[in-house]
Amino acid sequence: MLKANDAMLSARNATFILNGRKILDKVNLDVRKGEIVTVIGPNGAGKSTLIHVMLGLLPLTSGQIIRRESLRIGFVPQSFSSTFTVPMNVKRLLSLTLKPSDREIETTLEETGIAHLKEQSVASLSGGELQRALLAKALLRKPDLLVLDEPVQSVDFIGEVKLYELISNIRKSHGCGILMVSHDLHMVMAESDHVVCLNGHVCCEGGPENVQLDPEFAKLFGPSAIKMIAAYAHHHDHDHEPHESPDHHHKH
Numbered sequence: 100m101l102k103a104n105d106a107m108l109s110a111r112n113a114t115f116i117l118n119g120r121k122i123l124d125k126v127n128l129d130v131r132k133g134e135i136v137t138v139i140g141p142n143g144a145g146k147s148t149l150i151h152v153m154l155g156l157l158p159l160t161s162g163q164i165i166r167r168e169s170l171r172i173g174f175v176p177q178s179f180s181s182t183f184t185v186p187m188n189v190k191r192l193l194s195l196t197l198k199p200s201d202r203e204i205e206t207t208l209e210e211t212g213i214a215h216l217k218e219q220s221v222a223s224l225s226g227g228e229l230q231r232a233l234l235a236k237a238l239l240r241k242p243d244l245l246v247l248d249e250p251v252q253s254v255d256f257i258g259e260v261k262l263y264e265l266i267s268n269i270r271k272s273h274g275c276g277i278l279m280v281s282h283d284l285h286m287v288m289a290e291s292d293h294v295v296c297l298n299g300h301v302c303c304e305g306g307p308e309n310v311q312l313d314p315e316f317a318k319l320f321g322p323s324a325i326k327m328i329a330a331y332a333h334h335h336d337h338d339h340e341p342h343e344s345p346d347h348h349h350k351h
Contacts, residue, residue: 112162122148124300135277137287140297146280150248173237177248189232190217199239211235227258247279
């Protein structure tokens with residue numbers, strides 16, 4: 100058995116071939132306790148596939164996934180069908196696969212900023228509200244590792260800022276590791292500990308500041324991305340108020 104250092108979840112030479120096409124090519128990745136690891140890359144880079152093989156939802160063609168024994172994972176998938184034959188409110192959604200107490204539901208909805216939506220129909224939620232509800236559902240599992248596949252899809256810019264702040268706060272308050280797929284380069288650089296640039300294989304990886312300077316990063320995303328990140332980081336430093344309530348809006 101390969102040693103995965105102190106990682107909770109690791110990929111070792113993870114390779115996935117579908118219909119003769121190599122979607123993942125010998126990918127290595129580790130996620131440790133209390134660490135935010137973000138996978139970025141262009142469309143078709145294999146980001147969601149990597150998440151799925153690491154969670155055991157897709158079989159590897161070759162390589163190995165190493166999972167710490169009795170690891171509890173909370174997963175928020177990229178797509179979620181909110182078309183239900185039976186109307187469902189947020190409280191019912193959170194109770195679907197678990198049996199949380201009313202107090203646990205209340206506390207988790209408060210933490211994710213949607214306690215006021217407990218009785219609201221899931222179908223009527225906005226993109227950001229649905230993401231918060233799914234995040235609350237994942238948190239009820241008391242995860243050691245939270246896995247988020249594009250958590251800010253269908254969310255406006257202000258909602259994105261708030262969701263990333265929430266994710267960062269969850270890491271601090273729960274001490275869980277977070278593995279996240281994202282296309283929001285500026286946000287990634289603000290909140291991640293370790294960034295992995297994927298394009299079928301790992302092009303570059305490291306701390307956000309180091310990755311920005313890597314020629315492979317510029318090749319993948321272009322020089323304009325680096326300028327955008329720098330501009331955002333500067334603005335973010337001057338306009339970051341982490342202690343606001345989730346409903347307070349930034350003025351960007």
